Amino acid sequence: MQLMNIINALSLEVLQLQGDFNVEVRGGYTSDMLSDVLAHSREKNIWITFQTHQNVVAVAKLKDLAAVIFVNNRTPDEDTLKRAREENVILLRTADSAFGISGKLYGLIMPKD
Amino acid sequence: MSGENVLSQSFEIIGGNFGRAGKASTTVKDILKELGIDPSIIRRTAIATYEAEMNVVMYAEKGEMTLRVTPEMVHLHLQDQGPGIPDIKLAMKEGYSTATPEMREMGFGAGMGLPNIKKNSDLFEISSEVGKGTRLEIVIYLNPKVKANP
Numbered sequence: 001m002q003l004m005n006i007i008n009a010l011s012l013e014v015l016q017l018q019g020d021f022n023v024e025v026r027g028g029y030t031s032d033m034l035s036d037v038l039a040h041s042r043e044k045n046i047w048i049t050f051q052t053h054q055n056v057v058a059v060a061k062l063k064d065l066a067a068v069i070f071v072n073n074r075t076p077d078e079d080t081l082k083r084a085r086e087e088n089v090i091l092l093r094t095a096d097s098a099f100g101i102s103g104k105l106y107g108l109i110m111p112k113d
Numbered sequence: 114m115s116g117e118n119v120l121s122q123s124f125e126i127i128g129g130n131f132g133r134a135g136k137a138s139t140t141v142k143d144i145l146k147e148l149g150i151d152p153s154i155i156r157r158t159a160i161a162t163y164e165a166e167m168n169v170v171m172y173a174e175k176g177e178m179t180l181r182v183t184p185e186m187v188h189l190h191l192q193d194q195g196p197g198i199p200d201i202k203l204a205m206k207e208g209y210s211t212a213t214p215e216m217r218e219m220g221f222g223a224g225m226g227l228p229n230i231k232k233n234s235d236l237f238e239i240s241s242e243v244g245k246g247t248r249l250e251i252v253i254y255l256n257p258k259v260k261a262n263p
């Protein structure tokens with residue numbers, strides 16, 4: 001499913017507009033530990049996290065992630081937004097918890113058996 | 114090491130500077146992309162460089178990362194000035210970390226960095242002198258066949 005369709009379906013708030021909203025999302029990964037995300041996330045995954053600092057942008061860029069969703073309405077600081085604009089990393093926000101939004105995203109994009 | 118250099122570039126890494134952290138690694142990634150290196154090689158290099166860069170930021174005063182790309186390999190050399198690692202075998206163990214509570218709050222300190230580097234490199238060497246600093250050498254071959262017959 002294309003990222004923009006996921007954003008619409010899950011009513012995610014878009015925090016900055018630089019990046020590829022047409023990207024075909026291939027799953028997601030939920031974690032707050034950066035080394036864990038580096039090791040186990042896959043290209044074009046959506047990363048769901050509580051962390052909002054600049055290093056999140058670096059990890060998302062290095063792993064070619066489709067976007068990052070901040071949970072519990074967590075707000076990144078201006079430096080994080082600036083770096084995301086520079087690096088074309090799409091940042092999204094939800095009022096849901098990590099559990100809640102992970103479940104919704106899973107239901108939306110993972111194949112049913 | 115044989116082979117004509119395609120490119121060689123060094124990056125300074127400043128200890129404790131979490132704001133700038135990751136800049137060296139993202140720049141290396143951009144360079145490799147520009148050179149048309151295979152995406153899977155770029156991805157492995159990105160993991161190794163970021164983990165190595167963050168360790169300098171987290172634990173050392175400063176360091177330097179040198180990237181060399183030859184027709185055969187991506188070669189990374191890191192040298193830092195810092196406390197060094199007293200027990201390298203222990204530091205290499207997944208889950209071992211001396212990260213501070215502040216670092217852990219930021220999502221560092223899983224104790225996965227060094228194991229991640231090792232997993233993603235074809236050759237990995239680490240040496241350290243306590244009170245002086247730590248040195249890493251990382252090789253990722255561009256052609257998977259080279260790995261089988263070094």
Ligand SMILES: Nc1ncnc2c1ncn2[C@@H]1O[C@H](COP(=O)(O)OP(=O)(O)OP(=O)(O)O)[C@@H](O)[C@H]1O
Binds near residue numbers: 196221223225227
């Ligand atoms: N450059 C370095 N200088 C001094 N000590 C280091 C250095 N790199 C690693 N260490 C030591 O080795 C330990 C393990 O490093 P490793 O990168 O595997 O995990 P971490 O940095 O603690 O956590 P993570 O990488 O998952 O965020 C560190 O906690 C630290 O004690």
Ligand SMILES: [Mg+2]
Binds near residue numbers: 167222226
């Ligand atoms: Mg580390």
